[in-house]
Amino acid sequence: MATGELATTAPVGLGWLVSRIGERTARGVAGTVSGLIRDGEVPPGTRLPTVRALAAELSVSPTTIAEAWSQLRTAGLIGTGRRRGTIVLEPPTGPAPGQAFAGWQTVDLEHGLPDPALLPPLEDAVAAGVHTERIGGHDSVTSRLRAAVRPTWPSPAEAWTIAAGGQDGVLLVCQAVARPGDVIALEEPTAPWLLDVLRRSRIHVVPVRCDDDGPAPAALAAALAHRPVAFVYQTRAQTPLGHSVPAERVAELAAVLSEEDMVVIEDDDFGPLAAAPPVSLGPRLPGRVVHVRSYCTAFGTELRSCVLGGPAPLIDQVRRHRGPGAGWSSRILQDAQAFLLTDPSSVELLRRARRRYEDRRVALAEALREQGITVRARDGLVLWVPVAEESHTLIALAAKGVSAGAGSRGHSGNPGEPHLRVATGQLPDDPALVADLAGMIARAARRG
Structure with a gap:
């Protein structure tokens, strides 16, 4: 065997591979096989099926599989030998061949946006959505979307409605139950956008x-x-x-609120990407809890997808506050979202995205610990990073092309110990680049 050549292992099972492929397009096949390789389920050295064998099993054109193999070859994930066939290679850790790292100014390190490369394709979802029933007027949630979300809802819901994303959903409920001058109790630190919109709403x-x-x-x-x-x-x-509220804490919060008649608004912005199952105050505080779940981070903002479920009087109050108009999500987009929540291929891609996000979050947390900065990498797309002084650290990072978030913006008053919000969802999968970022953060924090 030539130096540097991978030892060939047994071929991957054709039936097993076909069972994992959902979207039978070149992009869908390439995306599935890429995920299997990067997650280690198809190890380096594995021999892949021939183009014609896989095409026949999937009932697609050989051209489709050839294009998928071409995409994987460009990404450096497979190679083709004259005698060994198509072999899985060791996944590259840096940028794809021919693609240099474009600099930290191109990476979202401030807002916690999802990685577009980890979003599922929408072609089949939109095709499923166009078959939705056309009706007059506005319905809260289509029957398909209700059926898709109900099994995962943390408490029984009497009524449902829809919003154009998680931020829109939470704001709708807040404005429906609180008038200008009213007070809302809000966990802190929290997402800066929510504090901003509540202030603007007086x-x-x-x-x-x-x-x-x-x-x-x-x-x-x-x-x-x-x-x-x-x-x-x-x-x-x-x-x-990054925490998820456990059942024990939910019970303690319910005891505090048991004698009150205030509304509880539960924000589940990470949705199906979250590692923990949803736990709600709804069963302990019947008639008072609205659960707001966004699917935008998991599936992309194009679907404008956020579902609200809870007591009928509160959901009706939200509908009256919004009224008819552009705030309603298209029934076509709703049924497209329902497809993504139930399609096995999309669910598998979601599982892989969850793992990739976790790997990136943990990688930066460990790199920061090596620099003497202790952070907890629990869940989500943001790390809460302690620093000696906020503003000087942000300025020093900006000089290096790094734009992180100010921790003070997540507080309504005195923030206490200074922190930065560092988004992890779009981090490169290159340990050297992540270590370089951790080093810049540590040096900036020390100078601050």
């Missing part, structure tokens, strides 16, 4: 401090003295801390 915020398990019961009890009309918190993969 809704006052009383903070509820979070610990490792979520909103602290004692802090919530203290906030009740301000007579808030609602309590807003994130159920899992919290931005920016």
